[in-house]
Amino acid sequence: MAILTEVISFKDVSLNFGGVQALKNVSFDIKENSLFAIIGPNGAGKTSLLNCINGIYKPTTGSISIFEKDSKELHPDEIANLGISRTFQNIELFENMTALDNILIGAHRHVNYGPIRSLFYSKKVREEEKKARQISENVIDFLEIEEYRYSFILSLPYGIQKRIELGRALAMEPKVLLLDEPAAGMNNEETEDIARFILDIHEELGITVILIDHDMNMVMDIATEVVVMDFGEKLFQGNPADAARDQKVIDAYLGVS
Numbered sequence: 001m002a003i004l005t006e007v008i009s010f011k012d013v014s015l016n017f018g019g020v021q022a023l024k025n026v027s028f029d030i031k032e033n034s035l036f037a038i039i040g041p042n043g044a045g046k047t048s049l050l051n052c053i054n055g056i057y058k059p060t061t062g063s064i065s066i067f068e069k070d071s072k073e074l075h076p077d078e079i080a081n082l083g084i085s086r087t088f089q090n091i092e093l094f095e096n097m098t099a100l101d102n103i104l105i106g107a108h109r110h111v112n113y114g115p116i117r118s119l120f121y122s123k124k125v126r127e128e129e130k131k132a133r134q135i136s137e138n139v140i141d142f143l144e145i146e147e148y149r150y151s152f153i154l155s156l157p158y159g160i161q162k163r164i165e166l167g168r169a170l171a172m173e174p175k176v177l178l179l180d181e182p183a184a185g186m187n188n189e190e191t192e193d194i195a196r197f198i199l200d201i202h203e204e205l206g207i208t209v210i211l212i213d214h215d216m217n218m219v220m221d222i223a224t225e226v227v228v229m230d231f232g233e234k235l236f237q238g239n240p241a242d243a244a245r246d247q248k249v250i251d252a253y254l255g256v257s
């Protein structure tokens, strides 16, 4: 059997919303084990790319394959079950629940018992519950958020909330992790922390990471490959150092205040 090297592949993808063309003929492949960054000014189409990957949007024309399956044939839940999890540009956590409970929700993706089975609270259900707890505790250790375990989300600083959202996505034990501006709104120290965790996720856990940012700096430090988007089009693809020197990329960033 051929070794799978591309986990996700965009082929000539366009996405229209009425008159707005969010994506225009975008093609690129994301290789397994890459730390693949997507950067570009606001409105460039970055979030739309992620929403296409996890099936919230279907391309108007063109196609996307995910582990060699056509995304048009897949429901968002099926895409998640293939091992694709994500965080959002605006934090989407349950604010009135604790950090641990939010992370447990991610871990429960692996636990499959229906309401009738859990009614009987069988041995199997207890074992699965234990497994979800174990995954959650491992994630909490990994992200160094032990001290916030029982804190309610609303009471926590923004940077920690973002880290807990990352924890929920990790608890799903993904093969591919999609991160939509994980450092948005963070101060320098929080940004350095999150960059370090993203590197560890990539290197220690071996997860393919697709990272969106509108600021080039973090990406330049950690990405293995970068695609630069502008007005729905792919401006550049290559290594981060070359992106920083590319005149089209520089112009796109200077065109934005």
Ligand SMILES: Nc1ncnc2c1ncn2[C@@H]1O[C@H](COP(=O)(O)OP(=O)(O)O)[C@@H](O)[C@H]1O
Residues within 6 Å of the ligand: 017, 020, 021, 022, 040, 041, 042, 043, 044, 045, 046, 047, 048, 049
């Ligand atoms: N659901 C939607 N309905 C209408 N327009 C949308 C929708 N989602 C995105 N867009 C438009 O598509 C373009 C790209 O948006 P987006 O992918 O969010 O960009 P980015 O994440 O790079 O800031 C923008 O012009 C945005 O207004």
Ligand SMILES: [Mg+2]
Residues within 6 Å of the ligand: 046, 047, 048, 089
């Ligand atoms: Mg966005």
